[in-house]
Amino acid sequence: MTQHEVEKFAATSGRILGVIALVGVLAIVVIGIVDRDHGFPAAVVTGALVFGVLVWAAMLRPRVWATPEALVLRNMLDTVSIPLAAIDTVVVRQVLAVGVGDSRYVSSAIGHSWRQTIKSNRSSERPSATESYPVFVEDRITRLVEDARARHGIQRFTPEQAALADDVHRALAWPEIGVLVGSLVAFVATLVA
Structure with missing residues (x-):
């Protein structure tokens, strides 16, 4: 980007x-x-x-987008901007969940249906990104996070990455x-x- x-x-x-x-x-x-x-x-x-x-x-209203430096989660009554390099984990189940240090941010804009979530919990294999848009989003955000950490020379779970958690910004709607x-x-x- x-x-x-x-x-x-x-x-x-x-x-x-x-x-x-x-x-x-x-x-x-x-x-x-x-x-x-x-x-x-x-x-x-x-x-x-x-x-x-x-x-x-x-x-x-809920939306998700990424800039070169941040993942933005626009939720029901707030918008959260998270530095990409600060993100530890990205998981999509019924909602998109992003882990940053000890905090967890969610967005209902991206998610599997209840039926898809139950089905994936029963089977051990994960659908491919070509079969499931939520899986594509999870993979894409994970790649953007890895690229941002590489650009900034930040390793995962280091004090440098933890310091970026202070740059998470929440704005009320x-x-x-x-x-x-x-x-x-x-x-x-x-x-x-």
């Missing part, structure tokens, strides 16, 4: 169902606003808003948090009114 290149990993589940759910929420909200007399009650409209924000945050809190307040207000 060049200095500014970003490698994005496609989410493995939830996109279609998330979009369908948001279309349903939008329909409820529009009907509730346009037809106030015969449409849905205010509690149903605000409840749909809460549900819509949760659908967005849980099913459509304030827009999503604000809209979620606002819609919850509106929902509660419509229930008590």
Whole structure:
């Protein structure tokens, strides 16, 4: 990768169902606003808003990408940026789990289905990267981590690598948090009114 290149990993589940759910929420909200007399009650409209924000945050917002120096995990209500050279382990089961020192960071954007996880636990052989996109992502991130450590001359499980764990950065998703809190307040207000 060049200095500014970003490698994005496609989410493995939830996109279609998330979009369908948001279309349903939008329909409820529009009907509730346009037809106030015969449409849905205010509690149903605000409840749909809460549900819509949760659908967005849980099913459509999570993403994973890599820059030349960091792995970025955008989750439901936060975004974590992890220096590639600081990563000890990368494992994909039902979620992507990244080990950095004593900490573990997860992302629901990449994962095996529940059925695939059970199947892989029963069999001793791992599916190849050509058979499974989550396995490809695990292998690709592992390779990016190895390349970053080699570039910086850092060995695995050394004090130098452990020091990089201090550079992990977490940023809260304030827009999503604000809209979620606002819609919850509106929902509660419509229930008590």
